[in-house]
Amino acid sequence: QVHLVESGGGLVQAGGSLRLSCAASGRPFSRYFMGWFRQAPGKERERFATINWSGSSTYYADFVKGRFTISRDNAENTVYLQMNSLKPEDTAVYYCASHLSGDMSRPSSYDYWGQGTQVTVSS
Numbered sequence: 001q002v003h004l005v006e007s008g009g010g011l012v013q014a015g016g017s018l019r020l021s022c023a024a025s026g027r028p029f030s031r032y033f034m035g036w037f038r039q040a041p042g043k044e045r046e047r048f049a050t051i052n053w054s055g056s057s058t059y060y061a062d063f064v065k066g067r068f069t070i071s072r073d074n075a076e077n078t079v080y081l082q083m084n085s086l087k088p089e090d091t092a093v094y095y096c097a098s099h100l101s102g103d104m105s106r107p108s109s110y111d112y113w114g115q116g117t118q119v120t121v122s123s
Helices: none
Strands: 003-007 010-013 018-025 034-039 046-051 058-060 068-073 078-083 092-099 110-113 117-122
Touching: 003 092, 003 110, 018 034, 018 092, 018 117, 034 068, 034 078, 046 068, 058 068, 078 092
Parallel strands: 010 117
Antiparallel strands: 003 018, 018 078, 034 046, 034 092, 046 058, 068 078, 092 110, 092 117
16 A cells, blocks of 8 residues: 655745655555645546656646746655745645556556645635
8 A cells, every 4th residue: 555645735925935745655665656746626636746666757737837946855754845936726635646657647556645725725
């Protein structure tokens, strides 16, 4: 069994920053791509960042590019998300997930998920 535990969410004013962490346990962390998703009320869960096994390759959706940074520390079994220049439209529950196989944009391609952490950005 794999456990992913997110932390670091909260309430921040527009333009502010937050750093999310996702601590993993239960299987060799460094063998898996990791992704960050978010889900706002009434909307589908959307992938916006992924990182490869070593951290040498990353992907960002256009709506976070230049503002968010995904990274990982395999020695600590943790993936991070640094979020800067936050906007009210970034308000959502944020999830980390471990990629199993297939299209990395699809939630169904990930086999383990964290419980989610709420990020609220006030205007």
